[in-house]
Amino acid sequence: MTDHAHKPSVSQAEAEAAVRTLIQWAGDNPDREGLLETPKRVAKSYRELFQGYEVEPREYLEKTFEEVGGYDELVVLKNIRFVSFCEHHMLPVVGVAHVGYLPTDRVVGISKLARVVRGFARRLQIQEKMTSDIAHAIQDVLRPHGVGVVIEAEHSCMTMRGVDVPGASLSTSCLLGSVREDPRTREEFLRLVRG
Known part of the structure:
Protein backbone atom coordinates (compact mmCIF):
# COMPACT_ATOMS: atom_id res chain seq x y z
CA MET A 1 0.00 0.00 0.00
CA THR A 2 1.32 3.46 -0.87
CA ASP A 3 0.78 6.91 0.59
CA HIS A 4 -1.69 7.60 -2.24
CA ALA A 5 -3.70 4.43 -1.71
CA HIS A 6 -6.86 4.43 0.40
CA LYS A 7 -7.46 2.30 3.48
CA PRO A 8 -11.20 1.64 3.97
CA SER A 9 -12.64 3.17 7.15
CA VAL A 10 -15.72 0.94 7.03
CA SER A 11 -15.66 -2.61 8.34
CA GLN A 12 -16.75 -5.71 6.44
CA ALA A 13 -19.72 -6.04 8.82
CA GLU A 14 -20.81 -2.45 8.13
CA ALA A 15 -20.58 -3.02 4.37
CA GLU A 16 -22.66 -6.20 4.65
CA ALA A 17 -25.27 -4.37 6.77
CA ALA A 18 -25.54 -1.68 4.07
CA VAL A 19 -26.21 -4.38 1.44
CA ARG A 20 -28.90 -5.93 3.68
CA THR A 21 -30.52 -2.49 3.92
CA LEU A 22 -30.50 -2.10 0.12
CA ILE A 23 -32.07 -5.54 -0.30
CA GLN A 24 -34.86 -4.53 2.08
CA TRP A 25 -35.23 -1.13 0.39
CA ALA A 26 -35.59 -2.91 -2.99
CA GLY A 27 -38.52 -4.86 -1.50
CA ASP A 28 -37.01 -8.26 -0.75
CA ASN A 29 -36.21 -10.17 2.42
CA PRO A 30 -32.47 -10.41 3.18
CA ASP A 31 -33.21 -13.46 5.37
CA ARG A 32 -34.64 -15.36 2.39
CA GLU A 33 -32.54 -18.47 1.62
CA GLY A 34 -31.27 -17.22 -1.74
CA LEU A 35 -30.19 -13.88 -0.22
CA LEU A 36 -28.58 -15.03 3.04
CA GLU A 37 -25.03 -14.92 1.64
CA THR A 38 -25.64 -12.00 -0.74
CA PRO A 39 -24.36 -9.24 1.56
CA LYS A 40 -21.07 -11.10 2.05
CA ARG A 41 -20.76 -11.81 -1.69
CA VAL A 42 -21.52 -8.19 -2.66
CA ALA A 43 -18.98 -6.81 -0.17
CA LYS A 44 -16.36 -9.27 -1.45
CA SER A 45 -17.06 -8.39 -5.08
CA TYR A 46 -16.93 -4.66 -4.32
CA ARG A 47 -13.52 -5.13 -2.67
CA GLU A 48 -12.30 -6.61 -5.97
CA LEU A 49 -14.13 -4.18 -8.25
CA PHE A 50 -12.80 -1.15 -6.36
CA GLN A 51 -9.25 -2.38 -5.80
CA GLY A 52 -7.98 0.71 -7.63
CA TYR A 53 -8.16 2.54 -4.30
CA GLU A 54 -5.54 0.16 -2.92
CA VAL A 55 -2.87 1.00 -5.52
CA GLU A 56 -1.06 4.01 -6.93
CA PRO A 57 -1.17 3.35 -10.71
CA ARG A 58 1.84 5.60 -11.41
CA GLU A 59 4.09 3.16 -9.55
CA TYR A 60 3.56 0.56 -12.28
CA LEU A 61 5.49 2.84 -14.64
CA GLU A 62 8.60 3.23 -12.50
Missing part, protein backbone atom coordinates in the same frame (compact mmCIF):
# COMPACT_ATOMS: atom_id res chain seq x y z
CA LYS A 63 10.48 0.18 -13.84
CA THR A 64 11.65 1.05 -17.35
CA PHE A 65 14.03 -0.33 -19.97
CA GLU A 66 16.66 1.87 -21.57
CA GLU A 67 18.03 -0.69 -24.03
CA VAL A 68 15.64 0.11 -26.85
CA GLY A 69 18.00 -0.31 -29.79
CA GLY A 70 17.37 3.23 -30.98
CA TYR A 71 13.61 2.71 -31.17
CA ASP A 72 11.96 6.11 -31.51
CA GLU A 73 8.49 5.43 -32.89
CA LEU A 74 5.10 5.22 -31.23
CA VAL A 75 4.32 2.43 -28.80
CA VAL A 76 0.58 1.69 -28.79
CA LEU A 77 -1.29 -0.90 -26.75
CA LYS A 78 -4.85 -1.31 -28.01
CA ASN A 79 -8.04 -2.86 -26.71
CA ILE A 80 -7.24 -2.90 -23.01
CA ARG A 81 -10.57 -4.13 -21.69
CA PHE A 82 -11.72 -2.63 -18.40
CA VAL A 83 -14.66 -2.41 -16.05
CA SER A 84 -15.20 0.73 -14.03
CA PHE A 85 -18.15 2.22 -12.17
CA CYS A 86 -19.92 5.51 -12.82
CA GLU A 87 -19.45 7.71 -9.78
CA HIS A 88 -22.93 9.16 -10.20
CA HIS A 89 -24.95 5.91 -10.18
CA MET A 90 -22.40 3.22 -9.21
CA LEU A 91 -23.34 1.24 -12.31
CA PRO A 92 -20.81 -0.51 -14.57
CA VAL A 93 -18.86 1.24 -17.29
CA VAL A 94 -17.42 -1.38 -19.65
CA GLY A 95 -15.02 -0.55 -22.42
CA VAL A 96 -11.58 -0.55 -23.95
CA ALA A 97 -8.66 1.81 -23.63
CA HIS A 98 -6.05 2.46 -26.30
CA VAL A 99 -2.82 3.84 -24.85
CA GLY A 100 0.23 5.08 -26.71
CA TYR A 101 3.35 7.11 -26.15
CA LEU A 102 6.35 8.33 -28.12
CA PRO A 103 9.34 7.32 -25.98
CA THR A 104 12.39 9.47 -25.38
CA ASP A 105 15.14 7.10 -24.23
CA ARG A 106 13.22 4.40 -22.34
CA VAL A 107 10.15 2.20 -22.55
CA VAL A 108 7.98 0.40 -20.03
CA GLY A 109 6.75 -3.19 -20.13
CA ILE A 110 3.44 -3.29 -21.97
CA SER A 111 1.66 -5.10 -19.12
CA LYS A 112 2.35 -2.02 -17.00
CA LEU A 113 0.23 0.11 -19.35
CA ALA A 114 -2.67 -2.29 -18.83
CA ARG A 115 -2.12 -2.15 -15.06
CA VAL A 116 -2.26 1.65 -15.12
CA VAL A 117 -5.61 1.50 -16.95
CA ARG A 118 -6.95 -1.05 -14.48
CA GLY A 119 -5.67 0.92 -11.48
CA PHE A 120 -7.60 4.02 -12.52
CA ALA A 121 -10.64 2.08 -13.79
CA ARG A 122 -11.20 0.17 -10.55
CA ARG A 123 -12.46 3.30 -8.81
CA LEU A 124 -15.65 5.31 -8.95
CA GLN A 125 -15.02 7.37 -12.09
CA ILE A 126 -16.19 9.56 -14.86
CA GLN A 127 -14.67 8.54 -18.18
CA GLU A 128 -13.27 11.97 -19.00
CA LYS A 129 -11.25 12.08 -15.76
CA MET A 130 -10.05 8.51 -16.15
CA THR A 131 -8.78 9.28 -19.67
CA SER A 132 -6.89 12.32 -18.43
CA ASP A 133 -5.51 10.52 -15.34
CA ILE A 134 -4.05 7.71 -17.45
CA ALA A 135 -2.44 10.10 -19.95
CA HIS A 136 -0.96 12.39 -17.31
CA ALA A 137 0.40 9.46 -15.27
CA ILE A 138 2.31 8.21 -18.33
CA GLN A 139 3.50 11.71 -19.22
CA ASP A 140 4.61 12.53 -15.65
CA VAL A 141 6.48 9.28 -14.97
CA LEU A 142 7.93 8.25 -18.36
CA ARG A 143 8.53 11.79 -19.69
CA PRO A 144 7.96 10.72 -23.31
CA HIS A 145 7.75 13.11 -26.27
CA GLY A 146 3.98 12.60 -26.21
CA VAL A 147 1.08 10.48 -24.98
CA GLY A 148 -2.26 9.48 -26.46
CA VAL A 149 -5.16 7.81 -24.68
CA VAL A 150 -8.51 6.98 -26.28
CA ILE A 151 -11.26 5.27 -24.29
CA GLU A 152 -14.49 3.84 -25.71
CA ALA A 153 -17.05 2.61 -23.20
CA GLU A 154 -20.68 1.76 -22.64
CA HIS A 155 -22.21 3.29 -19.52
CA SER A 156 -24.90 1.19 -17.86
CA CYS A 157 -26.33 4.30 -16.21
CA MET A 158 -27.38 5.37 -19.70
CA THR A 159 -27.97 2.04 -21.46
CA MET A 160 -30.12 0.25 -18.85
CA ARG A 161 -31.85 3.10 -17.00
CA GLY A 162 -32.56 6.81 -17.39
CA VAL A 163 -32.55 7.62 -21.10
CA ASP A 164 -32.28 3.83 -21.74
CA VAL A 165 -30.29 3.79 -25.00
CA PRO A 166 -28.77 0.29 -25.38
CA GLY A 167 -25.59 0.18 -27.48
CA ALA A 168 -24.67 3.85 -27.04
CA SER A 169 -20.99 4.34 -26.26
CA LEU A 170 -18.85 7.27 -25.22
CA SER A 171 -15.43 8.04 -26.73
CA THR A 172 -12.93 10.26 -24.94
CA SER A 173 -9.34 11.16 -25.72
CA CYS A 174 -6.41 12.91 -24.11
CA LEU A 175 -3.45 13.78 -26.33
CA LEU A 176 -0.33 15.33 -24.82
CA GLY A 177 2.99 16.62 -26.17
CA SER A 178 3.92 15.67 -29.72
CA VAL A 179 0.89 13.37 -30.06
CA ARG A 180 -1.24 16.49 -29.73
CA GLU A 181 1.00 19.11 -31.34
CA ASP A 182 2.55 17.30 -34.33
CA PRO A 183 -0.15 16.58 -36.96
CA ARG A 184 1.76 13.58 -38.39
CA THR A 185 2.30 11.96 -34.99
CA ARG A 186 -1.32 12.63 -34.03
CA GLU A 187 -2.61 11.09 -37.26
CA GLU A 188 -0.33 8.07 -36.88
CA PHE A 189 -1.55 7.47 -33.32
CA LEU A 190 -5.21 7.76 -34.31
CA ARG A 191 -4.67 5.52 -37.36
CA LEU A 192 -3.01 2.86 -35.19
CA VAL A 193 -5.88 3.05 -32.68
CA ARG A 194 -8.52 2.71 -35.39
CA GLY A 195 -6.65 0.06 -37.39
Whole structure:
Protein backbone atom coordinates (compact mmCIF):
# COMPACT_ATOMS: atom_id res chain seq x y z
CA MET A 1 0.00 0.00 0.00
CA THR A 2 1.32 3.46 -0.87
CA ASP A 3 0.78 6.91 0.59
CA HIS A 4 -1.69 7.60 -2.24
CA ALA A 5 -3.70 4.43 -1.71
CA HIS A 6 -6.86 4.43 0.40
CA LYS A 7 -7.46 2.30 3.48
CA PRO A 8 -11.20 1.64 3.97
CA SER A 9 -12.64 3.17 7.15
CA VAL A 10 -15.72 0.94 7.03
CA SER A 11 -15.66 -2.61 8.34
CA GLN A 12 -16.75 -5.71 6.44
CA ALA A 13 -19.72 -6.04 8.82
CA GLU A 14 -20.81 -2.45 8.13
CA ALA A 15 -20.58 -3.02 4.37
CA GLU A 16 -22.66 -6.20 4.65
CA ALA A 17 -25.27 -4.37 6.77
CA ALA A 18 -25.54 -1.68 4.07
CA VAL A 19 -26.21 -4.38 1.44
CA ARG A 20 -28.90 -5.93 3.68
CA THR A 21 -30.52 -2.49 3.92
CA LEU A 22 -30.50 -2.10 0.12
CA ILE A 23 -32.07 -5.54 -0.30
CA GLN A 24 -34.86 -4.53 2.08
CA TRP A 25 -35.23 -1.13 0.39
CA ALA A 26 -35.59 -2.91 -2.99
CA GLY A 27 -38.52 -4.86 -1.50
CA ASP A 28 -37.01 -8.26 -0.75
CA ASN A 29 -36.21 -10.17 2.42
CA PRO A 30 -32.47 -10.41 3.18
CA ASP A 31 -33.21 -13.46 5.37
CA ARG A 32 -34.64 -15.36 2.39
CA GLU A 33 -32.54 -18.47 1.62
CA GLY A 34 -31.27 -17.22 -1.74
CA LEU A 35 -30.19 -13.88 -0.22
CA LEU A 36 -28.58 -15.03 3.04
CA GLU A 37 -25.03 -14.92 1.64
CA THR A 38 -25.64 -12.00 -0.74
CA PRO A 39 -24.36 -9.24 1.56
CA LYS A 40 -21.07 -11.10 2.05
CA ARG A 41 -20.76 -11.81 -1.69
CA VAL A 42 -21.52 -8.19 -2.66
CA ALA A 43 -18.98 -6.81 -0.17
CA LYS A 44 -16.36 -9.27 -1.45
CA SER A 45 -17.06 -8.39 -5.08
CA TYR A 46 -16.93 -4.66 -4.32
CA ARG A 47 -13.52 -5.13 -2.67
CA GLU A 48 -12.30 -6.61 -5.97
CA LEU A 49 -14.13 -4.18 -8.25
CA PHE A 50 -12.80 -1.15 -6.36
CA GLN A 51 -9.25 -2.38 -5.80
CA GLY A 52 -7.98 0.71 -7.63
CA TYR A 53 -8.16 2.54 -4.30
CA GLU A 54 -5.54 0.16 -2.92
CA VAL A 55 -2.87 1.00 -5.52
CA GLU A 56 -1.06 4.01 -6.93
CA PRO A 57 -1.17 3.35 -10.71
CA ARG A 58 1.84 5.60 -11.41
CA GLU A 59 4.09 3.16 -9.55
CA TYR A 60 3.56 0.56 -12.28
CA LEU A 61 5.49 2.84 -14.64
CA GLU A 62 8.60 3.23 -12.50
CA LYS A 63 10.48 0.18 -13.84
CA THR A 64 11.65 1.05 -17.35
CA PHE A 65 14.03 -0.33 -19.97
CA GLU A 66 16.66 1.87 -21.57
CA GLU A 67 18.03 -0.69 -24.03
CA VAL A 68 15.64 0.11 -26.85
CA GLY A 69 18.00 -0.31 -29.79
CA GLY A 70 17.37 3.23 -30.98
CA TYR A 71 13.61 2.71 -31.17
CA ASP A 72 11.96 6.11 -31.51
CA GLU A 73 8.49 5.43 -32.89
CA LEU A 74 5.10 5.22 -31.23
CA VAL A 75 4.32 2.43 -28.80
CA VAL A 76 0.58 1.69 -28.79
CA LEU A 77 -1.29 -0.90 -26.75
CA LYS A 78 -4.85 -1.31 -28.01
CA ASN A 79 -8.04 -2.86 -26.71
CA ILE A 80 -7.24 -2.90 -23.01
CA ARG A 81 -10.57 -4.13 -21.69
CA PHE A 82 -11.72 -2.63 -18.40
CA VAL A 83 -14.66 -2.41 -16.05
CA SER A 84 -15.20 0.73 -14.03
CA PHE A 85 -18.15 2.22 -12.17
CA CYS A 86 -19.92 5.51 -12.82
CA GLU A 87 -19.45 7.71 -9.78
CA HIS A 88 -22.93 9.16 -10.20
CA HIS A 89 -24.95 5.91 -10.18
CA MET A 90 -22.40 3.22 -9.21
CA LEU A 91 -23.34 1.24 -12.31
CA PRO A 92 -20.81 -0.51 -14.57
CA VAL A 93 -18.86 1.24 -17.29
CA VAL A 94 -17.42 -1.38 -19.65
CA GLY A 95 -15.02 -0.55 -22.42
CA VAL A 96 -11.58 -0.55 -23.95
CA ALA A 97 -8.66 1.81 -23.63
CA HIS A 98 -6.05 2.46 -26.30
CA VAL A 99 -2.82 3.84 -24.85
CA GLY A 100 0.23 5.08 -26.71
CA TYR A 101 3.35 7.11 -26.15
CA LEU A 102 6.35 8.33 -28.12
CA PRO A 103 9.34 7.32 -25.98
CA THR A 104 12.39 9.47 -25.38
CA ASP A 105 15.14 7.10 -24.23
CA ARG A 106 13.22 4.40 -22.34
CA VAL A 107 10.15 2.20 -22.55
CA VAL A 108 7.98 0.40 -20.03
CA GLY A 109 6.75 -3.19 -20.13
CA ILE A 110 3.44 -3.29 -21.97
CA SER A 111 1.66 -5.10 -19.12
CA LYS A 112 2.35 -2.02 -17.00
CA LEU A 113 0.23 0.11 -19.35
CA ALA A 114 -2.67 -2.29 -18.83
CA ARG A 115 -2.12 -2.15 -15.06
CA VAL A 116 -2.26 1.65 -15.12
CA VAL A 117 -5.61 1.50 -16.95
CA ARG A 118 -6.95 -1.05 -14.48
CA GLY A 119 -5.67 0.92 -11.48
CA PHE A 120 -7.60 4.02 -12.52
CA ALA A 121 -10.64 2.08 -13.79
CA ARG A 122 -11.20 0.17 -10.55
CA ARG A 123 -12.46 3.30 -8.81
CA LEU A 124 -15.65 5.31 -8.95
CA GLN A 125 -15.02 7.37 -12.09
CA ILE A 126 -16.19 9.56 -14.86
CA GLN A 127 -14.67 8.54 -18.18
CA GLU A 128 -13.27 11.97 -19.00
CA LYS A 129 -11.25 12.08 -15.76
CA MET A 130 -10.05 8.51 -16.15
CA THR A 131 -8.78 9.28 -19.67
CA SER A 132 -6.89 12.32 -18.43
CA ASP A 133 -5.51 10.52 -15.34
CA ILE A 134 -4.05 7.71 -17.45
CA ALA A 135 -2.44 10.10 -19.95
CA HIS A 136 -0.96 12.39 -17.31
CA ALA A 137 0.40 9.46 -15.27
CA ILE A 138 2.31 8.21 -18.33
CA GLN A 139 3.50 11.71 -19.22
CA ASP A 140 4.61 12.53 -15.65
CA VAL A 141 6.48 9.28 -14.97
CA LEU A 142 7.93 8.25 -18.36
CA ARG A 143 8.53 11.79 -19.69
CA PRO A 144 7.96 10.72 -23.31
CA HIS A 145 7.75 13.11 -26.27
CA GLY A 146 3.98 12.60 -26.21
CA VAL A 147 1.08 10.48 -24.98
CA GLY A 148 -2.26 9.48 -26.46
CA VAL A 149 -5.16 7.81 -24.68
CA VAL A 150 -8.51 6.98 -26.28
CA ILE A 151 -11.26 5.27 -24.29
CA GLU A 152 -14.49 3.84 -25.71
CA ALA A 153 -17.05 2.61 -23.20
CA GLU A 154 -20.68 1.76 -22.64
CA HIS A 155 -22.21 3.29 -19.52
CA SER A 156 -24.90 1.19 -17.86
CA CYS A 157 -26.33 4.30 -16.21
CA MET A 158 -27.38 5.37 -19.70
CA THR A 159 -27.97 2.04 -21.46
CA MET A 160 -30.12 0.25 -18.85
CA ARG A 161 -31.85 3.10 -17.00
CA GLY A 162 -32.56 6.81 -17.39
CA VAL A 163 -32.55 7.62 -21.10
CA ASP A 164 -32.28 3.83 -21.74
CA VAL A 165 -30.29 3.79 -25.00
CA PRO A 166 -28.77 0.29 -25.38
CA GLY A 167 -25.59 0.18 -27.48
CA ALA A 168 -24.67 3.85 -27.04
CA SER A 169 -20.99 4.34 -26.26
CA LEU A 170 -18.85 7.27 -25.22
CA SER A 171 -15.43 8.04 -26.73
CA THR A 172 -12.93 10.26 -24.94
CA SER A 173 -9.34 11.16 -25.72
CA CYS A 174 -6.41 12.91 -24.11
CA LEU A 175 -3.45 13.78 -26.33
CA LEU A 176 -0.33 15.33 -24.82
CA GLY A 177 2.99 16.62 -26.17
CA SER A 178 3.92 15.67 -29.72
CA VAL A 179 0.89 13.37 -30.06
CA ARG A 180 -1.24 16.49 -29.73
CA GLU A 181 1.00 19.11 -31.34
CA ASP A 182 2.55 17.30 -34.33
CA PRO A 183 -0.15 16.58 -36.96
CA ARG A 184 1.76 13.58 -38.39
CA THR A 185 2.30 11.96 -34.99
CA ARG A 186 -1.32 12.63 -34.03
CA GLU A 187 -2.61 11.09 -37.26
CA GLU A 188 -0.33 8.07 -36.88
CA PHE A 189 -1.55 7.47 -33.32
CA LEU A 190 -5.21 7.76 -34.31
CA ARG A 191 -4.67 5.52 -37.36
CA LEU A 192 -3.01 2.86 -35.19
CA VAL A 193 -5.88 3.05 -32.68
CA ARG A 194 -8.52 2.71 -35.39
CA GLY A 195 -6.65 0.06 -37.39
